[in-house]
Amino acid sequence: MKAREETPVAKPDQAPKTAITPTRSADYAEWYQQVVRAADLAENSPVRGCMVIKPWGYAIWENIQRELDRMFKATGHKNAYFPLFIPKSFLEKEAEHVEGFAKECAVVTHHRLVAGKDGGLVPDPEAKLEEELVVRPTSETIIGASFASWVQSYRDLPLLINQWANVVRWELRTRLFLRTAEFLWQEGHTAHASADEAVAETMQMLSVYATFAEEFMAMPVLRGKKTDGERFPGAVDTFCIEAMMQDRKALQAGTSHFLGQNFAKASGITFQTKDEKREHAWTTSWGVSTRLVGGLIMTHADDDGLVLPPRLAPAHAVLLPVYRGDDTREKVDAYIDALAKDLRAQRLFGRDVEVEIDRRDIRGGDKMWEWVKKGVPLRIEVGPRDVEGGVAMVARRDRGTKEKASMTRADLVGGIVGILEDMQKGLYAKARKERDDNARPIDTRPEFDAFFTAKNDKEIHGGFALSHWCGDAKCEASVKEALKVTIRCIPLGGAEGAPWESKLRDDGPCIVCGKSAKGRVVFAKAY
Numbered sequence: 001m002k003a004r005e006e007t008p009v010a011k012p013d014q015a016p017k018t019a020i021t022p023t024r025s026a027d028y029a030e031w032y033q034q035v036v037r038a039a040d041l042a043e044n045s046p047v048r049g050c051m052v053i054k055p056w057g058y059a060i061w062e063n064i065q066r067e068l069d070r071m072f073k074a075t076g077h078k079n080a081y082f083p084l085f086i087p088k089s090f091l092e093k094e095a096e097h098v099e100g101f102a103k104e105c106a107v108v109t110h111h112r113l114v115a116g117k118d119g120g121l122v123p124d125p126e127a128k129l130e131e132e133l134v135v136r137p138t139s140e141t142i143i144g145a146s147f148a149s150w151v152q153s154y155r156d157l158p159l160l161i162n163q164w165a166n167v168v169r170w171e172l173r174t175r176l177f178l179r180t181a182e183f184l185w186q187e188g189h190t191a192h193a194s195a196d197e198a199v200a201e202t203m204q205m206l207s208v209y210a211t212f213a214e215e216f217m218a219m220p221v222l223r224g225k226k227t228d229g230e231r232f233p234g235a236v237d238t239f240c241i242e243a244m245m246q247d248r249k250a251l252q253a254g255t256s257h258f259l260g261q262n263f264a265k266a267s268g269i270t271f272q273t274k275d276e277k278r279e280h281a282w283t284t285s286w287g288v289s290t291r292l293v294g295g296l297i298m299t300h301a302d303d304d305g306l307v308l309p310p311r312l313a314p315a316h317a318v319l320l321p322v323y324r325g326d327d328t329r330e331k332v333d334a335y336i337d338a339l340a341k342d343l344r345a346q347r348l349f350g351r352d353v354e355v356e357i358d359r360r361d362i363r364g365g366d367k368m369w370e371w372v373k374k375g376v377p378l379r380i381e382v383g384p385r386d387v388e389g390g391v392a393m394v395a396r397r398d399r400g401t402k403e404k405a406s407m408t409r410a411d412l413v414g415g416i417v418g419i420l421e422d423m424q425k426g427l428y429a430k431a432r433k434e435r436d437d438n439a440r441p442i443d444t445r446p447e448f449d450a451f452f453t454a455k456n457d458k459e460i461h462g463g464f465a466l467s468h469w470c471g472d473a474k475c476e477a478s479v480k481e482a483l484k485v486t487i488r489c490i491p492l493g494g495a496e497g498a499p500w501e502s503k504l505r506d507d508g509p510c511i512v513c514g515k516s517a518k519g520r521v522v523f524a525k526a527y
């Protein structure tokens with residue numbers, strides 16, 4: 001591939017150094033919002049805290065959904081659908097659970113509107129619900145009610161169900177994809193005859209999430225267990241995958257909960273054992289949400305916009321015709337159509353290669369930048385001279401925006417799958433290095449404090465501090481209070497090959513109180 005310098009795209013006096021302002025280093029939080037906007041992924045809605053997911057953003061979610069759905073089905077799960085509304089009394093059945101979710105529940109109190117005094121509509125006082133309904137913040141309790149009737153005997157177990165749905169958690173401070181009052185997700189719910197089986201299921205799904213994050217999102221994750229203070233309300237154990245974003249904060253990207261018999265007792269899920277005794281089932285739940293799209297952006301996007309790993313990109317390549325007058329238009333169009341057909345016949349990661357053709361009548365430079373910002377992996381330009389030469393100009397989103405290379409048509413068609421696979425691997429390797437470089441064992445409190453204290457409000461600082469913790473909730477709480485740093489997980493895997501991996505298992509004094517502790521935990525600031 002021969003590199004060729006691209007001609008400047010903007011007028012010289014306003015040539016942007018980067019397509020996104022501010023840059024990551026200038027203002028990370030604002031950069032994130034600008035990337036979401038520039039890539040046309042989502043926007044705020046008239047309903048505060050709720051987002052409108054636009055086609056390019058929704059197509060990414062659909063790709064996430066499709067792959068996860070395949071993985072869930074391959075591990076024996078079936079999809080079902082349960083009501084959006086949960087009777088308030090259901091939520092009250094599990095004490096810790098209700099306490100965990102009560103403060104962010106949307107509640108339906110009436111079932112009819114009538115004309116009010118000043119012409120508007122008001123809830124009809126005559127139509128007050130006998131029992132208020134909660135818009136599901138999660139579905140353990142309503143699914144538990146169904147499970148109670150579906151499960152009678154050990155022969156009905158295991159019961160392996162997944163639901164794709166929306167949930168509502170009334171958040172006051174929201175951010176597109178990362179934290180919204182309503183979000184899309186999947187929630188798996190399973191019931192088993194023994195604790196061992198339920199624990200094995202919990203770990204299996206954690207592993208499915210980790211595989212998905214690393215192989216599809218190209219996002220390295222640590223697998224671990226949550227502390228008691230951070231676990232899901234009502235769970236016995238919560239396991240998670242934690243990723244590091246480019247601002248070095250942690251993002252909890254998926255959770256898998258071993259619920260013991262807590263929810264089975266609350267919902268009355270019992271079964272007859274082989275020796276004809278009646279026992280409560282053991283249950284699990286696990287979920288990932290549209291938050292993954294936020295994680296994808298914050299792992300790979302750069303100062304020119306979104307960068308998409310090919311496995312989840314809605315389109316792998318965009319074909320950009322460059323017309324030089326009407327007499328060449330027909331020739332360029334015919335060449336592009338034939339090229340698109342050949343590219344689409346290639347298979348990548350179990351999908352056909354997906355190609356868009358952008359024939360819109362707008363300036364070539366503007367068009368090019370639009371696709372850079374949307375993060376499409378390959379931009380392929382074809383002008384009259386390329387048609388003559390049987391070539392195309394190819395630019396990769398993981399390289400500089402000015403870098404492009406001429407490829408023969410045959411090389412491009414035969415090589416596109418290899419290029420995309422190379423990009424997928426490269427994005428993972430880059431993110432992995434970034435994470436490993438910004439995680440480190442820390443053994444003294446002054447170093448710990450300095451690690452998590454920015455020199456100024458613009459500095460990107462911190463990372464994963466791998467430190468000892470005695471297990472006392474008071475030590476955990478004091479660090480959260482002092483530095484807004486939480487224990488992300490007690491690591492179980494995902495660090496293989498990292499320079500600090502062996503340090504995770506050594507013993508030492510608690511970073512807070514000095515009492516001796518076994519192994520290290522991961523401390524970080526988090527989304």
Ligand SMILES: [Zn+2]
Pocket residue numbers: 469470471472475510511512513514515
């Ligand atoms: Zn301690």
